Amino acid sequence: MLRSIRPDAVLIQAVIAGALSFAHLHDLAAAAGQTGWKAWAYPVSVDLLLVAAWRRLRNGGSSRLAWCWFLIALVASLGANVATAGFLDLGHPPAWLRFGIAGWPALAFLGGTLLAHAPEHTATPAEPVNPDRPRTPAPVADPDPVPAPAPVVVEEVPPALPASAPATGTDPGPVVTAGLPQVPPALVDHARKVADAHASRTGTPIDTDTLRARLGVPAPMADAIAAQLT
Numbered sequence: 001m002l003r004s005i006r007p008d009a010v011l012i013q014a015v016i017a018g019a020l021s022f023a024h025l026h027d028l029a030a031a032a033g034q035t036g037w038k039a040w041a042y043p044v045s046v047d048l049l050l051v052a053a054w055r056r057l058r059n060g061g062s063s064r065l066a067w068c069w070f071l072i073a074l075v076a077s078l079g080a081n082v083a084t085a086g087f088l089d090l091g092h093p094p095a096w097l098r099f100g101i102a103g104w105p106a107l108a109f110l111g112g113t114l115l116a117h118a119p120e121h122t123a124t125p126a127e128p129v130n131p132d133r134p135r136t137p138a139p140v141a142d143p144d145p146v147p148a149p150a151p152v153v154v155e156e157v158p159p160a161l162p163a164s165a166p167a168t169g170t171d172p173g174p175v176v177t178a179g180l181p182q183v184p185p186a187l188v189d190h191a192r193k194v195a196d197a198h199a200s201r202t203g204t205p206i207d208t209d210t211l212r213a214r215l216g217v218p219a220p221m222a223d224a225i226a227a228q229l230t
Contacts, residue, residue, distance in 0.1 A: 022047070025080040031090035032101035042101070045108045046080075049073040052115045069111040076104070183224045191215060191225045 025043035034042065053070035057063065084090070088097065194214050198206040206214075211229075212222035 018047070021077050021081060024084045025077065027084050027090070028080045028097075029101055031093050032098045033093075034101060042104065043080075045105065046073055046076045049108050049111050049115075050077065052112060056115050065114060069115060072107070072111065181221050181224050183221060183228060187215070187217075188225060188228050192229055195229055 022043040025046055026039050029042040030039040049069060050073035053066045053073060056066035057070065083097070088094070191211060195206040195211065198204075198210065198214075208219075208222050208226045211226055212219060215222065215225070217225070
C-alpha cells in the first residue's frame with residue numbers, strides 16, 4: 001500500500017499551504033485571547049467548514065447556501081493569513097477582532113448544521129432493463145388497409161306489381177328473387193363494386209359473410225345480393 005503513495009507536487013503544495021493557514025489561524029486566535037486547546041480548535045473549525053461547503057457544491061446541493069458558507073470560511077482563512085503578516089498589532093488586537101473570534105464558534109456551528117441538513121438533489125435512477133421481461137411488440141400497421149364501405153341508405157321499396165300489370169316508366173324497379181327480400185338496384189350495383197374490388201385484391205370471389213359485413217345489411221338481404229352477383 002505504501003508503494004502506491006507517490007510524491008506529487010500539487011499534494012506537497014497543498015500540505016504546505018494547509019499547514020501555514022492552520023498556523024496563522026492558531027496565532028490569530030491566541031492573540032485574540034483564546035489560549036490552550038481553544039486556539040488549536042479555531043483552524044480546525046474553519047477548515048472543516050470550508051471542506052463541508054466545497055463537498056456540498058461537488059454533490060450538487062443548494063448552490064447559494066454552499067457558496068455562502070464557502071466564502072465565509074475562505075474569508076476567515078484568508079483574513080487570518082493577512083492579519084498575521086504585520087497588518088495588525090497582535091500584541092494589542094482591536095476589539096472587532098476579539099468580537100469576531102469570540103463569535104466564530106456559533107457562526108461555524110450554524111453553517112455546519114445548515115450544510116448537513118440541507119436536502120441534496122438526487123437524480124431519479126433509470127429503471128433497469130430486464131432481459132427476461134417479455135417485450136410488447138409494437139402495433140404493425142396494415143400494409144393494405146381496406147377502406148370502410150360507405151353507409152348505404154336502403155329506401156323503402158313499394159310492393160312489386162303483379163305479373164299481369166303493365167310496366168310504367170324506365171326504372172326496372174327492385175330485383176325480386178324467389179324466397180329472398182327485394183334488393184334495390186343501387187344496392188346491387190354498389191355490392192358488385194365491392195365484390196370486384198375484393199376479387200382484384202385477393203384473387204378470390206367474395207363470400208356472403210364478407211359481403212354482409214362490408215355492406216352492413218342483414219343476412220337475408222346479403223343472400224339476395226349474393227344471388228344477384230352470381
